[in-house]
Amino acid sequence: MGEKYFVCACFYAKNIFLKQIKMHVEYRNKSQFLTAYRKILEENGYHDESETEKLILEIEDEVARRKRLGLYSLERQRVIKQSYTPIHPEIYTLKESFLSPKFLDLVQYCKDTDATFEGVFDYMQETEISRGYMIPVFTEEFCRMFLEEVQHFEQSDLPKGRPNTMNKYGVLLDELGFDPFFSTLREQYLVPVTRLLYPDQGGGELDSHKVFVVQYKVGEDIDLDCHYDNAEVTLNIALSPKDSYAGGNLYFGAMRTEYDAVDHWKEIEHKPTFGFLHRGQHMHGASPITAGERFNLILWMRASSVRNKKCPMCDNIPDLQEAIGFGDGFTKPEIVDICSVI
Ligand SMILES: [Fe+2]
Numbered sequence: 001m002g003e004k005y006f007v008c009a010c011f012y013a014k015n016i017f018l019k020q021i022k023m024h025v026e027y028r029n030k031s032q033f034l035t036a037y038r039k040i041l042e043e044n045g046y047h048d049e050s051e052t053e054k055l056i057l058e059i060e061d062e063v064a065r066r067k068r069l070g071l072y073s074l075e076r077q078r079v080i081k082q083s084y085t086p087i088h089p090e091i092y093t094l095k096e097s098f099l100s101p102k103f104l105d106l107v108q109y110c111k112d113t114d115a116t117f118e119g120v121f122d123y124m125q126e127t128e129i130s131r132g133y134m135i136p137v138f139t140e141e142f143c144r145m146f147l148e149e150v151q152h153f154e155q156s157d158l159p160k161g162r163p164n165t166m167n168k169y170g171v172l173l174d175e176l177g178f179d180p181f182f183s184t185l186r187e188q189y190l191v192p193v194t195r196l197l198y199p200d201q202g203g204g205e206l207d208s209h210k211v212f213v214v215q216y217k218v219g220e221d222i223d224l225d226c227h228y229d230n231a232e233v234t235l236n237i238a239l240s241p242k243d244s245y246a247g248g249n250l251y252f253g254a255m256r257t258e259y260d261a262v263d264h265w266k267e268i269e270h271k272p273t274f275g276f277l278h279r280g281q282h283m284h285g286a287s288p289i290t291a292g293e294r295f296n297l298i299l300w301m302r303a304s305s306v307r308n309k310k311c312p313m314c315d316n317i318p319d320l321q322e323a324i325g326f327g328d329g330f331t332k333p334e335i336v337d338i339c340s341v342i
């Protein structure tokens with residue numbers, strides 16, 4: 001990773017998801033929060049001051065967690081590297097045998113200089129979702145081994161970071177040592193495809209990512225409320241075999257900027273081993289699972305060339321803050337010293 005990556009300062013104040021009132025809030029300080037959300041809190045049964053205080057403490061904890069995220073993550077990575085024994089060490093480096101032959105055909109077509117947007121549809125399926133595409137990604141065998149690895153890690157007593165405020169259960173795959181795997185997958189296999197499908201989202205310039213596994217289980221997280229991703233393009237891969245859960249489809253509405261609450265939602269049924277590609281700003285969620293458990297792999301792909309102009313989470317020019325690893329995918333545009341050029 002030659003480039004240095006950053007997060008936007010809005011990460012420390014905006015888009016904090018409160019499960020209790022099912023919405024993302026902004027938190028600068030207590031009085032700003034109470035002024036902005038008093039009515040909504042009351043509508044959600046927060047009449048008692050001590051209950052509201054509890055909620056505020058929870059938010060402040062989350063803000064503190066976000067500020068320490070980079071350091072804690074590095075520390076977890078170090079401990080995991082030292083103490084974790086993988087059950088399938090061979091899957092930590094991407095091999096073509098892990099990929100579906102149909103995916104390899106798609107990628108090969110897309111790498112051809114004559115490839116066109118229309119031509120891609122000979123190799124993958126369009127769906128009812130606008131600019132949402134179902135693509136074959138992994139083999140069944142790889143999904144099985146990968147799931148075993150993730151569950152093996154889950155069962156260990158090693159420290160675990162959680163994907164975000166919406167998913168309490170899941171694994172951050174870079175902490176487990178999968179970053180080189182997904183960098184190769186993104187750079188050599190996915191970007192040739194997204195270059196044709198999403199040129200307007202920086203599809204040919206997706207230069208960083210965040211990758212995690214989410215877990216839905218009856219009795220734990222069963223669904224995912226409507227949201228958009230901190231990504232230009234998202235790939236959501238269904239890892240679990242079809243007979244291991246019931247329910248839990250993905251649903252999509254409008255793009256974030258066109259969204260209204262009475263949107264017409266469309267559901268799609270996810271196919272195991274397939275990935276669903278969509279624009280990060282497309283509003284979506286997951287309906288409740290009704291039995292069993294289901295694991296999905298989420299790859300948020302970012303294009304610094306797009307987000308450096310406007311942060312997708314606050315709609316401003318990003319206020320860059322130091323970060324570790326890929327941060328949230330922002331880079332500092334190089335300042336050209338005009339004197340030295342002349
Ligand atoms: Fe999402």
Ligand SMILES: [Zn+2]
Pocket residue numbers: 008009010011311312313314315316318319
């Ligand atoms: Zn921002």
